[in-house]
Amino acid sequence: MNSAQLEIQLIASLVAVACAIPGTFLVLRKMAMISDAISHSILPGIVVGFFITQDLNSPLLIVLAALTGVITVVLVEYIQKTGLVKEDTAIGLVFPVLFSIGVLMIAKRANDIHLDIDAVLVGELALAPFDRLIISGVDVGPKSLWIIGSILIITIILLIAFFKELKLSTFDKGLAASLGFSPVIIHYGLMTVSSVTTVGAFDAVGAILVVALMIAPSATAYLLTTDLKKMLLLSIIFGVFSAISGYWFAHWLDASIAGSITTMLGFLFLMVYLFAPSKGVIAVLYREKQQRTEVSLLTFLLHLKNHDEVQERHVNHLNEHINWQKVRSKTVLDLALKNNMIIIDNHIVSLTSKGDEFTTQAIDYIITNEDAQIEDMKDDFFLFRG
Amino acid sequence: MTIQEYFSLVFSDYTLRTITLGTTILGAVTGMLGSFAVLRKQSLLGDAISHAALPGIAIAFLITGAKDSNTLLLGALVSGLIGTFWIRGIITKTHLKSDTALGLILSLFFGFGMLLLTFIQKQPNANQAGLDKYLFGQAATLVESDVWMMVIVTGICLFVLLLFWKEFKILLFDKDYAKTLGFNTKTIDILITSFIVLAIVLGLQTVGVVLMSAMLLAPAAAARQWTNSLATMVFLAAIFGAFSGVFGTAISASQNNLSTGPVIVLVAAVFVFISFVFSPSRGLLFKQIRFIKNRRDLQLHKTLSFMYDIAITHDNISHPHEIKILNNFQGYTKGTLKKLVEKNYVTLDGSTWSLTNEGFESALNLYNQLTKNDE
Structure with a gap:
């Protein structure tokens, strides 16, 4: 040089x-x-x-x-x-x-x-x-x-x-x-x-x-x-x-x-x-995907909480009812299972006590229009993220 | 050559005719599409795209080794589109603002393009000369096939514009409404942006990378001043653009050493200046005139209401008063007094004035109106 x-x-x-x-x-x-x-x-x-x-x-x-x-x-x-x-x-x-x-x-x-x-x-x-x-x-x-x-x-x-x-x-x-x-x-x-x-x-x-x-x-x-x-x-x-x-x-x-x-x-x-x-774009895309799955999970849990009837809680029924693709509903089901939110007994899905607690709190936040709080709450409940 | 000679030659001389036709069509199509860019607040997008097109030209040359302008422009189009969609990606996926995204893509692509250009210049095959005409443009290199290319693209633009007129318009002014009506806003958006890119790429050979954005903006900004209707604006912008092309070519042909691109830009700037100053509804001149007129009216009203306040203290409203009293009142001038006399609100008698019945009435109403407005 x-x-x-x-x-x-x-x-x-x-x-x-x-x-x-x-x-x-x-x-x-x-x-x-x-x-x-x-x-x-x-x-x-x-x-x-x-x-x-x-x-x-x-x-x-x-x-x-x-x-x-x-x-x-x-x-x-x-x-x-x-x-x-x-x-x-x-x-x-x-x-x-x-x-x-x-x-x-x-x-x-x-x-x-x-x-x-x-x-x-x-x-x-x-x-x-x-x-x-x-x-x-x-x-x-x-x-x-x-x-x-x-x-x-x-x-x-x-x-x-x-x-x-x-x-x-x-x-x-x-x-x-x-x-x-x-x-x-x-x-x-x-x-x-x-x-x-x-x-x-x-x-x-x-x-x-x-x-x-x-x-x-x-x-x-x-x-x-x-x-x-x-x-x-x-x-x-x-x-x-x-x-x-x-x-x-x-x-x-x-x-x-x-x-x-x-x-x-x-x-x-x-x-x-x-x-x-x-x-970065990859981080943002990953986060967006994660959030999409988690929102689906929440919807799914709310659906379960609303319905006591057995036919509404059948695994196959969920596909038709919430209008999800097969892969998507499987991801959501897996995530819920991993986090101990649900138990599947003979193809019938029901909420665990933890899932029930989570859903109740989520509804509270939604009703009081404090949706942002749900993000913080997820940290307390989720062992695995979407 | 003088300008007169130019106009007599323009129909017979092949080169002049080709160049003039080229710049005119270019001006028209950029003006047309520029209207959308200006209204969508994407004015600087043109600047970014035209710079971003440079590496495309260089890469197209590196791959094909030919200087065929259509191939090079295809490269420019591809790299312009990549630049545009990267800008979009930066704006939507990160927290960087649009101006940063534009500046980034503009300078990075241009720098990369310059790197490639200098790299090409060092290559052994001597075929590369003339690529740098895309920097500042050289209208003189236009040939008939280029003009045909422009005509075809303009035709396609016009056709698509008319076909999707309704969609473009609604997307322009109310994106959310367009979405709720079920239009695929993303597709329309991409369509319109692609056409803007196309128009810019088309002009690179004539006006060059650096000045292309002005071709897009200036006619549209000028047209915007004369009308509030989209159709009229697009039409006017096309006309302004076309005339900038003709006059710019004429002026640059009539002088030595004047490059066409910059002259066209300056002519377009003159259009903008005239529109800014002389447009009847938005122009600065008429705005100023209206402003002065309003101020005069206000002064007149102030003087009248001051007179009214004096007159009301007397039993007879037409009781004469000295003009001198008005002197320490701000709204008063000799001119306003004369105007008041003209309107028959006041009569003058030597150095005294007195309010007429009519003046008293209107002053009373003036007062009422003011209080009404206050409420």
């Missing part, structure tokens, strides 16, 4: 951390798509800045682009406030227009500028180490490293300083406002940080990867925890992990580093989406 490779991985990891922090709050505040909009609409800002300075790494570019980002947010909110269209339509209208303006500005001046739209979208991380920052003749490292490093430090300082305010206004806007923290300032503060991060990262990793790095690690972390601090930490870990593993994947495939990092993020998300312990 040579120093250029090390530097690329360092830049990618720093970008991942710098994106994960605002990203977590964007995901929690249901504003993930705003980051997508910002990442597209900063293009005209970058182009104008580039026309003025002729230098892709000038600070003016960052200022102008961040300004365009904030303008996007303001425009979206203005259009939304007129009530003419919904918020998502407003986002969907604003950023393509700004992006189109940027594309056309580049196209009109294509001959005298070296600004490639593809580069804006996907960046060229592999070239980042070659653009060095030289202070009074001494090479102090790649420019991108310094830019994203300073943005990250500012982000971290802001995060620590305003953690309480951010947390409060994210989860309870009303309370935050009534305690005197202005939600507007925090909102625009967050938007500005997101814009600046997007701009700072774009020439290293491109606009789309910025969006991916903001949303994907946070969304993945959100599936695993509901604690804000843990979520921040997890998304940083996921981001850095994808950055480094993505780099080596790209190295092996000889393809775009940004695309490869995104693919890693996607793979991570897919794994967590499928296998997360309580919120």
